[in-house]
Amino acid sequence: MATYVAPIPQVSASRAQRQASGWTSWITTTDHKRIGIMYMVTTFVFFCLGGVEALMMRLQLGAPNNTLVTPAVYNQLFTMHGTTMVFLFVVPMFAGLANYFLPLMIGARDMAFPRLNALSFWLLLAGGVVFYASIFFNPPEAGWTSYAPLSNANFSPSGGQDAWIYLIHLTGLSSILGAINFYATIANMRARGMSWGRLPLFIWAILTYSVLIIFAMPVIAAAVTLLLTDRHFGTHFYDPANGGSPLLWQNLFWFFGHPEVYIMVLPGFGIVSEILPVFARKPIFGYKAIAAATVAIAFLGFLTWAHHMFTAPIPEAILVFVMLSSYFIAVPTGVKILNWIATLWRGTIEFKTPLLFCAGFIALFLIGGISGVFLATFPVDWQLNETYFVVAHLHFVLMGGSVFTIFAAIYYWFPKMTGRMLSEGLGRLSFVLMFVGFLTTFLIQHVIGLDGMPRRIYEYDNVGNLHLYNLISTVGSFILGLGVLVTIVNVARSVKVGVVAGPDPWKGNTLEWFTPSPPPQNNFDVIPVVRSAEPMKDIRREVQRRTTGADATGTATVPSGATQVGV
Amino acid sequence: MGHLLSTTLAFFTPLSGGSPNANEIDSLYKIVLVVALVVFVAVEGALVYALVRFRKRRGAVPAQIRGNTRLEVGWTVGAAVILIALAVITFVKLPAIQNPPNSGPNGDQLAGSGRVLYASSERKLPPNGKALNITVIGRQFIWQYVYPGANEPDGLGAPYSYEAMVVPTNTTVTLDIVASDVVHSWWIPELGGKFQAVPGYHNYTWFKIPKPGIYRGQCAVLCGRGHARMLATVRAVPPAQFDEWLAKQKREISEANAAAQAARAKLNGQTGAGQVENP
Known part of the structure; x- marks a missing residue:
């Protein structure tokens, strides 16, 4: 064998790691801001796909007994639309916003687990891509609720249903990992002085969102796993002919499904609670009540699932209990709405686009909340359940609620993410089109439901005024679509030519406005000590005090800390 | 006005x-x-x-209020x-x-007498216990209705109809809603709320129609590609007419059954019954 050679001492220096650039810098990144942007761009693409599916459905329903699409295609459209909006847009869009702004708002340099964070995003993308790949084969067609036995192998043999299961698993895993990450970050990485009572309300909302995801997502994961084994491995969990139960699916699905509703709307509440005080130039009214209401809603949200099953064969005691718990959850929700209005009260409201979307949100969400009381009253629900009244209700809370707050967040935080302002003119145009389009589309759907039209039907006879009402709804949906398009144009344009924003264009209250726009990779060179729920107000006051004589009322006031950070 | x-x-x-x-x-x-x-x-x-x-005006100062506990x-x-x-x-x-009321005095007086095939703690009956009970069976993509009045003691040979249900006026009708394949939902808007037909479960509702007429509805839970065409009508007719219709339905079904049996026997006679296994 080779003789032993004594090692020669040598000086070695590993090469400094080259900074990744171009697209590799994106796919290898663990920076929470870049991951956040990838989340937002990806989910917005899915939002557009889901929107196109919605418009195709509205086109089909624009005329009675229309033959534009076949029944199979129509079923595929609403299945893809619902699944996309819930699992590939609203939930992950909020995850994206939280990814970007949670560390900035609590004064951290990144998330607690940066690589896990990247994994969350790639799982989401994988789930979405596999799901959408099914459109080249057989898309799923059992609805986003995929009730068993319809979703079982003998009634839905196509692989699309399996793509749907795959999507639920991957996006669910993505959400759970993300939620654990958010929770760990909030619990451990807050700036000095940021006690729970000084946590921004958006962060309170994300904390609650995370807890809800950690409790609710495993339930749907279990439910679809049982469906998967029923479909392929001969089990009979949902098969009544062999001792299984179709109601088990409904219970498991809605035990996840109702907390999911709050997963989709609480972060929106948080966004509104951040934006209103900034543009009313007034502190949030009842900080503690809003934080407490958020937690109360999350808890009660686990007790109301069976209100989706009021027409299923369930005992009367359950009907009564669930009606009461659903009523109770309206109390903290109503309290929040009143707190927001009280925040505007006696303020000096600047009508910038983010505020418009927030005000639109309050107006629309209130309608959705009120129609929810009708649906929670179970004898009334016996008439309204599974009709267009429910479609209207869920879009008022989910589109009026979540989507309007997402648009508010885009307009509010775009300057921070890109360093440039979005155009106010296009923003206002987009808001007006979306608001008017939304009301035109969905107000009339209450009446369509009251007139007896069930949801998820590809054609209807022209009984009464159904043609007219559906046509109004279809026209509205295209106005709504146009409004979304205007924001897309606005974003595409402003990224390049928008007015340079500076670190704090809105004179915000929270720490993300302390650092330059866009923030450097380490977020902050100096992390300030937090002394209240509105740290930026304190910092601006301090800057003003030290530079006496300077004009502190101008919007371009730059905090002293921030000027040193951006290098 | x-x-x-x-x-x-x-x-x-x-x-x-x-x-x-x-x-x-x-x-x-x-x-x-x-x-x-x-x-x-x-x-x-x-x-x-x-x-x-409270929109922004010159000189306006925002009130710095943080809440008001009361x-x-x-x-x-x-x-x-x-x-x-x-x-x-x-x-x-x-x-x-x-809770269903009793049938009216001019309703179907036969209703309820021994017509309840089985009882359940969750089915509500009128105070006098008499109702016309119809079993509603949901299947892809048609509703079937089974009426009381079986020809045979074991309950077989009961009269039935598809899609169009015929009921007597002024008579309390209780529905026993079941499904044979996937989840459906029974709903005639003008006759009260909807109730899911779930395979393996029984669901119940009732109605009592005062005047003759036709009431329309359709399946309300997605049940597949034919969901939109899974229609239902309820035709309310005076009790005498209903009894006539039920008798006719029974007669026609037994005639059709007899004809089918005869045809089968004839067919078997031609091809040789029981020889299918060894052609």
Whole structure:
């Protein structure tokens, strides 16, 4: 064998790691801001796909007994639309916003687990891509609720249903990992002085969102796993002919499904609670009540699932209990709405686009909340359940609620993410089109439901005024679509030519406005000590005090800390 | 004017008018609607007022208020009180929606006498225990109705019909709703609420139609590609006419069965019965 050679001492220096650039810098990144942007761009693409599916459905329903699409295609459209909006847009869009702004708002340099964070995003993308790949084969067609036995192998043999299961698993895993990450970050990485009572309300909302995801997502994961084994491995969990139960699916699905509703709307509440005080130039009214209401809603949200099953064969005691718990959850929700209005009260409201979307949100969400009381009253629900009244209700809370707050967040935080302002003119145009389009589309759907039209039907006879009402709804949906398009144009344009924003264009209250726009990779060179729920107000006051004589009322006031950070 | 009012009201309320339970649901709905309108006007009004009145003006100074405990406790309690009131009203209204009344004096007098095939703790019967019980079977993509009055003691040979249900007027009809394949939902809007037909489960409802007429509805839970065409009608006819129809249905079914048997026997005679295995 080779003789032993004594090692020669040598000086070695590993090469400094080259900074990744171009697209590799994106796919290898663990920076929470870049991951956040990838989340937002990806989910917005899915939002557009889901929107196109919605418009195709509205086109089909624009005329009675229309033959534009076949029944199979129509079923595929609403299945893809619902699944996309819930699992590939609203939930992950909020995850994206939280990814970007949670560390900035609590004064951290990144998330607690940066690589896990990247994994969350790639799982989401994988789930979405596999799901959408099914459109080249057989898309799923059992609805986003995929009730068993319809979703079982003998009634839905196509692989699309399996793509749907795959999507639920991957996006669910993505959400759970993300939620654990958010929770760990909030619990451990807050700036000095940021006690729970000084946590921004958006962060309170994300904390609650995370807890809800950690409790609710495993339930749907279990439910679809049982469906998967029923479909392929001969089990009979949902098969009544062999001792299984179709109601088990409904219970498991809605035990996840109702907390999911709050997963989709609480972060929106948080966004509104951040934006209103900034543009009313007034502190949030009842900080503690809003934080407490958020937690109360999350808890009660686990007790109301069976209100989706009021027409299923369930005992009367359950009907009564669930009606009461659903009523109770309206109390903290109503309290929040009143707190927001009280925040505007006696303020000096600047009508910038983010505020418009927030005000639109309050107006629309209130309608959705009120129609929810009708649906929670179970004898009334016996008439309204599974009709267009429910479609209207869920879009008022989910589109009026979540989507309007997402648009508010885009307009509010775009300057921070890109360093440039979005155009106010296009923003206002987009808001007006979306608001008017939304009301035109969905107000009339209450009446369509009251007139007896069930949801998820590809054609209807022209009984009464159904043609007219559906046509109004279809026209509205295209106005709504146009409004979304205007924001897309606005974003595409402003990224390049928008007015340079500076670190704090809105004179915000929270720490993300302390650092330059866009923030450097380490977020902050100096992390300030937090002394209240509105740290930026304190910092601006301090800057003003030290530079006496300077004009502190101008919007371009730059905090002293921030000027040193951006290098 | 009265017509305009009723048309406007119909615009904002669910369909009703076929059966007392539908009417009771409609009146409960109207109570909720009134409360909802008051809340809607008050809150949207406050929002719009705040947006207009407190928009940024020269010289205006925002009031730095962080909350008001008494006000906040007040509106929390206020919201709770409204909802408790609605809950109480619902419970008051509930019996009239859920519990079927006795059949009218000019209803089908045979109804209920030994016609209940099996009892359940969750099925509600009229006070006198007499109702015409029809089993509603949901299947892709048609409704089947099985009426009492089986020809044979084991319950076989019961008269049935598809899609169009025929019932006597002024008679309490209880429905036993089941499904044979996937989940469906029975719904005739003017005859009361909808109830899921779930394979392996029984679900129950009732109606009582005072005057002859045709009431339309359709399956309300997605059940596959034919969901939109899974229609149902209920035709209410005077009791005498119903008895006639039921007898005719029974006769036709047994005639058809007999004809089928004869045809089968003839076919077997030609091809050789029991020889299928060894052609």
